[in-house]
Amino acid sequence: MTPRVLSGIQPSGNLHIGNYLGALANWVRIQHDYESIFCIVDLHAITVYQKPDELRAKIREIAALFLAAGIDPKHSRIMVQSTVSGHAELAWLLTCVTPMGWLDRMTQFKAKSAAQESVGDGLFQYPVLMAADILLYQANIVPVGEDQMQHLELARDIAQRFNSLYGDTFVMPATKLPLVGARVMGLDDPSTKMSKSALGAGHAVAMLDDPTRIRKTIMKATTDSNPGVDFETMGSGVANLLAIFQAFSEWTNDQMQAHFAGMRYGDLKKQVAEMTISKLEPIQKRYAEIVADPGYLEGVLRDGADAVRPTADATVRLVKERMGIYTPTA
Numbered sequence: 001m002t003p004r005v006l007s008g009i010q011p012s013g014n015l016h017i018g019n020y021l022g023a024l025a026n027w028v029r030i031q032h033d034y035e036s037i038f039c040i041v042d043l044h045a046i047t048v049y050q051k052p053d054e055l056r057a058k059i060r061e062i063a064a065l066f067l068a069a070g071i072d073p074k075h076s077r078i079m080v081q082s083t084v085s086g087h088a089e090l091a092w093l094l095t096c097v098t099p100m101g102w103l104d105r106m107t108q109f110k111a112k113s114a115a116q117e118s119v120g121d122g123l124f125q126y127p128v129l130m131a132a133d134i135l136l137y138q139a140n141i142v143p144v145g146e147d148q149m150q151h152l153e154l155a156r157d158i159a160q161r162f163n164s165l166y167g168d169t170f171v172m173p174a175t176k177l178p179l180v181g182a183r184v185m186g187l188d189d190p191s192t193k194m195s196k197s198a199l200g201a202g203h204a205v206a207m208l209d210d211p212t213r214i215r216k217t218i219m220k221a222t223t224d225s226n227p228g229v230d231f232e233t234m235g236s237g238v239a240n241l242l243a244i245f246q247a248f249s250e251w252t253n254d255q256m257q258a259h260f261a262g263m264r265y266g267d268l269k270k271q272v273a274e275m276t277i278s279k280l281e282p283i284q285k286r287y288a289e290i291v292a293d294p295g296y297l298e299g300v301l302r303d304g305a306d307a308v309r310p311t312a313d314a315t316v317r318l319v320k321e322r323m324g325i326y327t328p329t330a
């Protein structure tokens with residue numbers, strides 16, 4: 001049987017080059033080796049307050065970016081999480097077998113809750129919903145950036161706990177990290193990961209930013225006090241710029257060293273900016289064509305949800321049976 005791959009992105013802001021290099025580009029590369037499902041996880045996005053009109057728009061924008069980046073809807077399923085009710089239903093069933101102590105250890109919860117005035121319980125339960133997304137489809141492989149590794153480990157722990165309590169039910173998911181671009185850091189502050197919800201103009205390059213803005217953001221990126229690129233002593237800002245270039249170009253380490261060693265930071269930044277622009281431009285062009293035909297996009301999302309729903313329903317039915325929950329016989 002062809003192994004199944006599943007991953008998702010929250011419609012919680014503008015997709016940035018971290019999301020692209022850490023997730024989307026990797027999905028495009030591997031999609032045809034698997035039975036692939038890619039979700040826009042809107043139920044995850046609302047774990048932090050979203051303005052309803054902006055959320056509605058972002059869901060479609062991100063779906064269009066999936067297509068524009070090269071997800072092939074003839075092969076891969078693209079769907080919105082909330083349109084398959086099994087995600088929310090399985091999340092509750094799994095919540096009941098997940099010890100709170102496991103969730104207490106999640107570093108993303110600590111980071112995200114620290115930035116909120118009032119923290120909803122959904123933010124705490126976020127990793128259980130992510131486990132439900134994965135286990136609902138009995139996914140074998142989950143390609144995520146390094147930042148999501150802890151959540152993926154938790155999904156495996158939950159699956160294992162469920163299997164040991166109620167008998168073998170869930171496939172154990174494995175991860176697939178991109179070789180480079182696994183963790184793109186903020187351009188203004190390379191000690192934090194590039195994030196959709198981070199504020200500040202110099203923080204991220206969004207996938208839909210125009211060339212002028214991309215140049216401006218990258219030229220302002222934080223570097224260090226060295227006069228030029230030194231692979232031995234470089235700080236995290238320079239390492240981040242080089243990692244972005246390498247992830248886009250797919251150059252080898254030897255090529256990177258030969259080309260960039262000793263280069264002044266102004267020139268390095270120019271080259272990172274031009275490489276980024278050249279890779280994003282074709283995606284932006286396809287994006288403009290896709291959003292010009294909203295009927296097409298709605299069709300892709302509807303077909304995607306319809307195709308995966310039977311698998312989701314079957315898993316929820318099995319889990320309920322295993323747990324002894326009422327399942328009608330007629």
Ligand code: AQP
Binds near residue numbers: 021
């Ligand atoms: N900086 C990053 N570098 C590499 N990969 C990244 N990803 C996110 N940021 C980086 C990967 O993108 C996928 C989708 O992430 P998400 O939207 O589900 O949630 P996130 O990781 O919380 O992403 P953001 O951008 O930081 O969004 P907000 O600010 O809304 O929380 C995942 O595969 C993730 O690894």
